Amino acid sequence: MIILQLAIILFAAKLAGSISVRFGQPSVLGEIIVGILLGPSVFGLVTATDTLASFSQLGVILLMFIAGLETDLDEFKRSGKASTFVGFGGIIFPLVFGYMAGIMMDLSSFQSWFLGLMLSATSVSISVVALKEMNQLKTPEGTSILGAAVIDDVVVMIALAFLMSFAGGDVSLTSVILKKVLFFAGALLVAWKAVPFILRVFSKLKVSEPIIAVALIICFVFAYTAEITGVAAIIGSYMAGIAISVTGFKHEIFEKVETISSAIFVPVFFTYIGISSEFSGVIDHLWVIILLSVLAILTKFIGAGLGAKFAGFGWKSSMGIGSAMISRGEVALIIAALGIEVNLIDKDLFAVMIVVILVTTIVTPPMMKWFFKDSKTVVSAENSQSI
Structure with a gap:
């Protein structure tokens, strides 16, 4: 059954993606929408299974791995200031207004803060594809977005541990912070010393595609280690x-991994977002959904x-960056x-x-398309020095 489901998903995703592009939108928008149509909520041609969920997880991990391969490390370092401002700005506003919304909904103080944290999460996997299609991934804007996503993930997860420790959950804030510090310190050390050495050793093996194999091993190990230490797997793969x-x-790694990913895993990931969406009881809470989505x-x-x-x-670039951070995706689902x-x-x-998470995911690509339309690197020479 899974073989037929994959065939249906890939055919529908590529067709819908092409139609979306013809209408001037990123292909990912069409892939998500066709997933909704294929899923139980509409035609019921494909159901959300554990196997499809695993394919989907591989898709987002590989997508962020490719984004990392395309990152200009020097630009990434220069974007530290911008990433910090964007990351914290994208946390503070949703957190505060989410808390206020929770109080107005008669939630307890802890529940209201939790709602704020859910709204503070960001998943840029959707934005990465849109940025790539618009040739914006390697720009200061694109690099700042990716850096802000890393900051967002770490800060929100630490704040979540802090909240749960006060709410009576079996969570040690010290342990949570220590795990994250150890992950980033270990990841940086391995990236600096071990990764180049491992690649050189594997390049000498007399088997087919040893470099691609070891690159994927590194990607999956980083993703797994990130996940077990409370950092999102996509941050590890990035x-x-x-x-x-x-x-x-x-x-060499980029070309071959992108071919594998774009052919099967990434389309499955975006389509699965739509397939796994549940709309039962939506009418009963329609106004709450509308208000929280707008918020x-x-x-x-x-x-x-x-x-x-x-x-x-500049203002247009800033609005483009703001729109790229809207999608809550799998990070908010985990929370x-x-x-x-x-x-x-x-x-x-x-x-x-x-x-609400699905709505934020769907609106992100067209908003990015609008604000990044005909965009060039719109940071002035003076500003780019300070970023």
Whole structure:
């Protein structure tokens, strides 16, 4: 059955992606929408299974690995100020206004802060594809977006641990912070010393595609280690890509891994977002969904956008960066699932948040397309020096 499902998904995803591009939108938008049509909510041709979920997870891991391979490390270093401003701006606004929304919904103080944290999450896997299609991934804007996503993930997860420790959850804040510090310190050390050595050793093996194989091993190990230390797997795979990007094997690995990913895993990831969406009970909470969706979009757009403006970007670039940070994706889903597990949210709010997360995911590509339309590197020479 899985073989037929994959055939249906790949055919529908490529066709829908092409149609989306013809209408002037990124292909990812068509892939998500066709996933909704294929899934149980509409035609029911494909169901969300554990196998498809695994394919989807591989897709997003490889997507962020490729983004890392394409990252200009020097530009990444220069974008530190912008990434910090964008990351914190994109956290503070959703957190504060999400808390206020929770209070207005008669949630407890802890539940309200949890709602704010869910709205503060960011997943730029959607944005990466849109940036690539618009040739913006290697620009100061694109690099700042990726750096801000790393900051967002780390800060939100630490804040979540802090909240749960006060809410009575079995969580040690010290342990959470220590794990993340150890992950980043270890990842940087391995990236600096071990990755180039491992690639050179494997390049001498007398087997087919040894370099591609070891690159994928590095990617998966980084992703797994990130996940077990409380950092999103996509951050780990992105760091693995950056580590390899400074070696002489970068171009060979990029070309072949992108071919594999674009052919099967990445389309499955985006289509699976639509397939796994649940819309039961939506009508009963329609106004809550609308209000939280608007809140989720505006707070991230304004907060991250103002952060970019304070860092020296022009208004149009700042709005493009703000729009790229809107998607909550799998990071918010993980937080929501944790919330229902420890009774910080109920099933109704969980169902509402699933739809809100989907809405933020769908609106991100067209908003980026609009603000980055006909865009060039719009940071002045003076500002680019300060970023």
